[in-house]
Amino acid sequence: MSADFVALDRYIDRQIEAVPGYFGHAEWAAIDALGRWQVEQGIAGNLAEIGVHHGKLFFILALLRQAGERALAIDLFEDDALNTGIHANRDRAFFDNCTKLGIDLGDRDVWKVDTLTVTPDAMRERIGGVRMISVDGGHDYANIVHDLGLADAVLADDGVMMVHDFFGIGWPDVSVAAIHFLTERAERLQPFLITQYKLFVARPAAAERYRTMLASTPRLRGASLSDRLMFGKPITLFKLGRREALERRIKRKLGFYPKRL
Template sequence: MAPIPHSGHAAVEAYLAEGYSSVVGMSSRFAAAICARLLRLQTEEGVGGPIAEIGAFEGRFFIALAHALEPGEIALGIDIFAWPNPEVKDRFEANCLKHGIAPERRVTIKADAGTMSPAELIGHTGGEKLRFIHIDGEHSRAALSKDLALATACLAEGGLIVLDDMLHPGYPTLMVAVQEYLAANPGIVPLCIIDRETIVGATKFVLCQRDWFERYQAVMLTIFKEQVWPLGADFEPHWCLVLSLDTRLAAIT
């Protein structure tokens, strides 16, 4: 098995080791480490600014992302905060405080992202577009399509969109929404697939602007060399990396 990559941030590493599993949620530690390292890669490539998570729940993944920000950058946590009960918002706030994400580093937004306009969303950042958007909201084809449209309108140059629970057996129609979106937005391409850790810690797709694909991929081949599955992913005709804890190829005899 390949090792979980280093996130590139001491605060993220401490949280992943000591706090991540204690926060209720379903995202994998493997994916959190990769996404935090992608945030560091953006910084190294001169891409800065705020980030957002649609579907923050109790904050497990959000906290990891927020710890990966540079000084002065903020994280937006967006959720309807109604499931499984209204107290989930209080638990989100408490988890952020407990694990070191101070109020001045984040904005909590109780809203349905599907009803938000781009102007409304980036109004929370003073008009600054987002460099990283993690979509983990309502798992329906219609909702994902709306979230993707919002994310694309709010995406900064060099920005990344990360989609949760891709290829999950419980949500087979999400892939239909993704294919329709990619066909309608040729300027956006898959940058990589983050393989599942378990059926709960499911696969994520990372999308980027086409003009940034080669720039990011060239560095990622080195950063994640131990996690690269050799055959990659074929999006017909676009090809991208697959990052996995299990990089074996099937034995053919």
């Protein structure tokens, strides 16, 4: 029986634009394609995000869940010092959005915690092996190194780790910390995909399989994919096709996407 992605289709096609967040169409197209492909390939595991804000990316992970899989949201929520102004309401907005989207989370699926206090063992105990994990919590050097360590501790052999803001000009230490971390763990972790905001990383044995899938999946037909080198290894650079970008822009102008969930 094929997986049911009706709610995910609705979220990606119509609702995602209504959730404030910090990434764009190229990222959600890539995450959606990778996550569904994992399911088609029988790659099972939990899904998690460190730093969920109002849930924009986390909801993709939650909607990718299959029977027996959990999605874990980790955040300081309203305790974060940056929870002010347009970035405020993290606690309320996240839970309101879950309700509006019909996303059901168990008690152990939301972890309000400062990740700097979380050990790799505690992370493993909380979520076990993950097939997808997004690292988008604290953006300073110490936080990035620490959170990447937590993600590495739970990443399954064929899982995918996403490092947000690796290429973001506003957060130079994200790049520095991630480069140091990935250089040190090059035998365990290999970047395989670059999008505008994120670096996607897998275990070295799985990285080339993901690159092959990206080049051949009909879901990303029309995308602009090219090969680059990073840390001396091949990596895919992914940009949206002009047609998709234009279509989205026109639909936005025509009010196709509701402004609120």
